[in-house]
Amino acid sequence: MLSRIELHRYNQAVLAVHATPSLAQWSANLLHVLRLVVSGDIAVVNWRGAEGVVATAYDPQGAIPAEINAAVHRFLHQNPLYLHRRGAPRSISDVLSRREWHRTDLYAEAYGRLGQEDGLALDIPLSRSGVLTLNMTRARRGFRDTERLGLRLIEPHVQACWQRLQAQERLRAAAVANGDATHGRLTAREREVLLWVANGLRNQQIAEQLGIRPATVKRHLENLYAKLGVAGRADARMLLERAATPAPDD
Structure with a gap:
């Protein structure tokens, strides 16, 4: 059950999703939305299309140096959340103990160097070939049930907003054409x-x-x-x- 404060933040998140004016503001708005529903250090919005990763945005900007970002993708297969985040948010601590997590190259070369002990992520399908991932990492392990609920509840709003923005872009393209x-x-x-x-x-x-x-x-x-x-x-x-x-x- 969401508290009054959590419900207020969730309502703010829903309004922020639907207030996205264009695809150009899509990632920035979602980073703000993610911070409203989940507490953490580094917010990540990642869009994957048919050809792989299309775009990744971080808050704060520059939070992940290029060499660490490369390590994240090099050892992505060691992330227990990868390809297992649809339907419900999942965290690293749901799957791996602290000791198991610290033994991975992904932690040693990336998360550990940033002081990030855990991450909560949700994959949201947006089209036949596209998936949006909302991911929040932080220095302490464990996420509250209300954070998971808030992230799950915004999923249909993200999908509805995506459809609107796609329609908007096609409408503009038709007008130009x-x-x-x-x-x-x-x-x-x-x-x-x-x-x-x-x-x-x-x-x-x-x-x-x-x-x-x-x-x-x-x-x-x-x-x-x-x-x-x-x-x-x-x-x-x-x-x-x-x-x-x-x-x-x-």
Whole structure:
């Protein structure tokens, strides 16, 4: 059971996930989210695509020197969490005793040199070929059940936000490709409102996300409906879904 303070931090984390404005801010926002739900020293967001590791972000920046980062990947097979973190967060201390952990090259060449005794990680599948890993390491062993719960509870929100950001990027790409096509005629704010509509939010919820009044959201909706030539929410959502649907060979 989450305490009142933990519940407040979890709610902040969910809001921070959904407030991510673009893929460019994706990793930075997730590092902040990870710190809200799990206490630790080094927060890591790692995206792996079909070709392997695509991007890794750390907080604090520069926390892991290049030679230690290389050692992490060289001895990755010794990490008991690797490939075993889907469905529920797992920690190193769940699997290895302190003595067993200290005997590994991974600890000697990487974690130990950084003073990190434990790590809690969760793998979140985001697409057919992509996995996002949220990982927090720290100098003491053991993680609370509430930290594990908080990390697990944000998983569906991370997945929903990823889908929205992917749709947003495809919408922008379609607007660029089509020049002055229908989507290109929407203002930046109207596109934001449309994307939140596609995410299933009602006017009041959209207003809270964007920091504007529900009446302003309604006005934006009326304007974008006219520009898109649709009758309402359902038609606008279908139009956006068609723009966001990848080609069959994606």
